[in-house]
Structure formats: C-alpha cells, structure tokens
Amino acid sequence: MTTTAVRLRASPRRLSVPHRTGALAQLLRTKPLGAIGAAIILVLLIAAIGAPWLAPYPYDVGVAGVRLQGPSLAHPFGTDANGRDLLSRIIWGARVSVTIGFGAVAISTVLAICVGVLCGYFGGWFDLLVQRVVDVWISFPALVLLVSLVAILGPGLFSTTLILGILLAPGTSRVVRSAVLGMRHLPYVESARCAGAGHIRIIRACVLPNVSATIIVLATIQLGAAILAESTLSFLGYGVPPPYPTWGAMLSGTGRAFMLQSPWLSVWPGLAISAAVFGFNMLGDALRDILDPRLGRGS
Amino acid sequence: MSRYLARRLVLLVPTLLGVSIVVFVLVRLLPGDATTLMLQDARATAADEQALRHRLGIDQPIHVQYVTWLGGLARGDLGTSFKSHTPVRDELAARIPVTAELGVLAMLISTLIAIPVGVISAVRQDTWPDYVSRSAAIGLLAIPGFWLGTLVVTLPSVWWQWTPPLRYTPLLDNPVRNLTQDLVPAVILGLGLAGGLMRLIRTQMLEVLRQDFVRTAAAKGLAERAVVMRHALKNALIPAVTVLGLQVSLLVSGTVVLESIFVLPGMGRYLLEAVQARDYPAVQALNLLFALVIVVANLIVDVLYGWIDPRVRYV
Numbered sequence: 232m233t234t235t236a237v238r239l240r241a242s243p244r245r246l247s248v249p250h251r252t253g254a255l256a257q258l259l260r261t262k263p264l265g266a267i268g269a270a271i272i273l274v275l276l277i278a279a280i281g282a283p284w285l286a287p288y289p290y291d292v293g294v295a296g297v298r299l300q301g302p303s304l305a306h307p308f309g310t311d312a313n314g315r316d317l318l319s320r321i322i323w324g325a326r327v328s329v330t331i332g333f334g335a336v337a338i339s340t341v342l343a344i345c346v347g348v349l350c351g352y353f354g355g356w357f358d359l360l361v362q363r364v365v366d367v368w369i370s371f372p373a374l375v376l377l378v379s380l381v382a383i384l385g386p387g388l389f390s391t392t393l394i395l396g397i398l399l400a401p402g403t404s405r406v407v408r409s410a411v412l413g414m415r416h417l418p419y420v421e422s423a424r425c426a427g428a429g430h431i432r433i434i435r436a437c438v439l440p441n442v443s444a445t446i447i448v449l450a451t452i453q454l455g456a457a458i459l460a461e462s463t464l465s466f467l468g469y470g471v472p473p474p475y476p477t478w479g480a481m482l483s484g485t486g487r488a489f490m491l492q493s494p495w496l497s498v499w500p501g502l503a504i505s506a507a508v509f510g511f512n513m514l515g516d517a518l519r520d521i522l523d524p525r526l527g528r529g530s
Numbered sequence: 531m532s533r534y535l536a537r538r539l540v541l542l543v544p545t546l547l548g549v550s551i552v553v554f555v556l557v558r559l560l561p562g563d564a565t566t567l568m569l570q571d572a573r574a575t576a577a578d579e580q581a582l583r584h585r586l587g588i589d590q591p592i593h594v595q596y597v598t599w600l601g602g603l604a605r606g607d608l609g610t611s612f613k614s615h616t617p618v619r620d621e622l623a624a625r626i627p628v629t630a631e632l633g634v635l636a637m638l639i640s641t642l643i644a645i646p647v648g649v650i651s652a653v654r655q656d657t658w659p660d661y662v663s664r665s666a667a668i669g670l671l672a673i674p675g676f677w678l679g680t681l682v683v684t685l686p687s688v689w690w691q692w693t694p695p696l697r698y699t700p701l702l703d704n705p706v707r708n709l710t711q712d713l714v715p716a717v718i719l720g721l722g723l724a725g726g727l728m729r730l731i732r733t734q735m736l737e738v739l740r741q742d743f744v745r746t747a748a749a750k751g752l753a754e755r756a757v758v759m760r761h762a763l764k765n766a767l768i769p770a771v772t773v774l775g776l777q778v779s780l781l782v783s784g785t786v787v788l789e790s791i792f793v794l795p796g797m798g799r800y801l802l803e804a805v806q807a808r809d810y811p812a813v814q815a816l817n818l819l820f821a822l823v824i825v826v827a828n829l830i831v832d833v834l835y836g837w838i839d840p841r842v843r844y845v
Contacts, residue, residue: 505677
C-alpha cells in the first residue's frame, strides 16, 4: 500500500520531466548546491573524456627551459620540476581519477547490494555468518590489504580500482543491510509475503526500490571517497605508477619537495581533488533530497 | 539480549582468527622479507641469509609459523620485532596511547561539529543556513587530510619560522604541550570525519521530521526545540550510530597518514614502517590490535542499535 501511495505521489513529478529547462531551473532554484556539484562533475567528466584534445601540452614530456615556472599565459597553472605543464597534468589526472572512481564504485556497489540485501532480508544464521566475513573484511586495516594486494597484483590502474572497490564495499553493505533490516517487518513487506510473493519478487519489488535512493546516494558520495582514497594512496606511494599523472602523486612527489619555492605545485592538485570530492558529495546530497519521496517538500 | 551478547562475543574469536590468518598470509606474499633489508649493506652470502631466516623462524612452513605465533599469542607473547629486536608488546605499549589519544580527540571533534550542523541544516532545509553549514562541512571533508596536513606542517615554517616539534611529549608528562601537538592532527582528522556523519544526521533528520509523531508533537504545542531535540534527533541518531562504527576504520587509516606527516610516534606510523621493513611480528600484532578495536566498536554499535531502537529484534 505504501508503495502505491509513493508511486502516486511521484507520478506528477515524472510527468513534468518533458519540460527539461523547467526542471533544470527548478533544480538550480531549490538545490543550488546540488547544481554547483553537478556543474563541477560535468567539468570533471569533460576533462576526463576530452583530455587528449583539451590538454595543451603532453602530460609526460617536459621542456627543459621552463622548470618550476609560476602561472603564465603559456602555462596557466605553471610548470613542475620537470618542466611539464601543470594544467595538462591536472586534466589528464582527471581521467585517472574518474576511471578509478567509477570503476571502484561500480565494483563496490554491486558487491554491497548482493551482501547487504541478502543479509538484511534473510537474517538469521545466514546473516550472522556472512556478517562475520564482513567483519573480517571491515576490520582489516585498509593499508595492509592495499599494500599487499598492490604488491601481489602489481601496481596499475586496474589493481587500484579493484582494491578500492573491495575496500569500499563493506561500508555500503552495512548501510544497505541495516536499511533492509529495518523494513523487513514493515506491514507492506509482510503483506506482500502473505499475498504469496516469492523472495526474489519481494526483494525486487518491495525491498530494492526502497533502498535504491540510499544506494544511489551512497554511490555518488563514494565516488568522492574513492577519488580521495586514490589520491591518498598515490600520496603514500602505493597508487597508480607513473607515467599516469595522478593528483595524489603530484602532491607527494615534486609538490611536497618544492612546496616552499613553488606552492602552486601543491595548490592545483589539492584544489582539483577537493573540488571533485566536493562536487560528488553535493550532488549526492541533492539526489538524496530529490530521490527520496519521503523527503519531498510539503508532503 | 544477554544471549545475543554472549554469542557475539564468542563470534569475535573466529573474526579475529580470520583477520590474523589473512594478514599472516598477505604479509608473507609481499616481495622480499626482513632478511633482504637487514643484510642489504653487508656482503652477505646465501648461507648468511638462510641462517638469519632460520634465526627469525621464517624458514619454516607457513602453517608451522602460524601455530607457533598463535601459541605465543595465547601466552600473551606477541613475538620479537625483526627490526628493533625488542618485544613487540613493549613497542606497542609505547605507541598505543599516542594513537588512542589522537583517535578519541578526532572522534570527539567530529561529533561536536556533525550533530549541530546536521540538525540545523535539516531543520532549515534549503535555506541559507543549510547551504552555508553544509558546504563548509562537505568542503572540509573534501580537502585531503594529507594535503592539509602537509600545508599546516610546511607553511608556518615559512611564514613565522615555526616548525612543529620533532620530539613527542606524552600526555602525562606535560598535558598542555601534548595537546598543542595532538590538537592540529586531531582537528584535521576530525574535520574529515565530520562531513560524513553530518550528512547522515541531516538526511535522517529530514526523514524523521516528516513523520507523524513529529507532527503530533508539534501539534500538541511543544516548542520546536523540544520537538527537534527530544523527538526527532533521538530517532535520527540511530543510523548515525552505525556510521560511528564505520568511522573507526576510517580513523585507523587516517591516523596512519597524519601520524606520518606530523611525526607522531603512534601505531599508524609504526604500521607503515613495519610493512616497509617486512617486520612480520609487528605487522601481525598491529593488525590484530586494529582489527580488535574495529570489531569491538562494531559490536558496541550493534548492541547500542537495539538499545536505542527497540524495534530492532535480536535473533
């Protein structure tokens, strides 16, 4: 019954979608922070996809004469210790961050939904056993898992993505599980069960739609977390190896060594990371407000 | 309830055993071992290397090593560090207070920021106070802790010729000096944690504020403050408690980074050093300890969960 009520309430909103400009203006008016976040992410995605065309210089070849230059017309963000253009490296860095972010979150979300929904829904001994595996997984200091797996799999884009995905999953699975746990005994789920619906049908029709908002929001926010984690790893020296330009590595290597004489070296990558994480978080918050019908205004 | 608690306590044992086995295997899968690093400078032969491996006990099959280590653990012996040749227990005893203090301070700071900001931005949803407090909290979350840490360590030395002291002062020796040393990394760590907690409190508050019992409370004439604090916040905090458990593992990772930057002699930095030196006993002990902290925190969370929310049924 609750589901139908929710659908009824959501339908007028869905009908208004064809007025695209109207919806956009409404988003801008009611969720300015979310709109800012979306704009930041749009810029990030454009940079990541269009890096080969947008970057004015190659990211890995420097010019000997222009080491450690401040911002100028030729190099708006300055150059690093190898004479490489910082703007180009930031743009290419966006591609690394976005690839790892989306890849890791895709892995973590799929894993987390499987584990979280099954545990929360079935409960009992199954839940108790699986949660102990999640316990091991969650209580594992991330760093050791990370360093070991990087050493075993070999450093690279793929291994970093996989490892971050695995590391992010237990957190989401816990949140999904507790959300499902809370709704397991709600009247509409029990009435569906009484009506003879099977487990798969109940999970698909009653449980998943009610956690989907949570999952979408968590995934958006985890994109930020993944980008932040990736940069922390690169900073510690366990991230994606050169020649890939990553924001975290830019902060740790030359950025740290030359922080005093050329502060922009550490300012731009730091700002890029902060902006990306901020954007995903703001978009996630706005999505949460919009997607969850229970949070709708005036209801 | 007490049956549930007893069962969970019993279940801690397999969890910790699981962690210890995974760590035991992983750390040995790392390329190289302690001997490669210890014999780096000397003109060591393969025979020397073998002798050293034998002395350290890492020439035995892995299951034998594990049983030996477990036997030691049962007697309260965590082994001897490969690097410093002192008992790991003594090494840990000196470092636990440093990390514990940093962690507790950071947790406190993050909660103190997160609850008021989360409540205000939920009650005043989509108004300026909401926008400002939220962008501030998320902005602070978005700034990488290692970057902020490096800036804080480096810039004052340029501007005011002030460098953070390299010697660590324990809390009991000189509380004031200790706090000035720990406060900055704790604030950086706490700010990073506050954003996530704040958001969760906000979304839960939004959900709770639209429920019937809140409308009833408001309708019977209660002040907004009472409705928000006594009726709404209490219910909104339930899921936030779950996140508190997850925060502990974030905290562990955070201490590793910040202790390295701020040169604090804590467990996080020790872990990084131990992994690099392939100091197996130290890595194993540290991981077990971290895992114990996280597991116990999660157990407390699960128990609190039922205590705060009687609707959750323990089975």
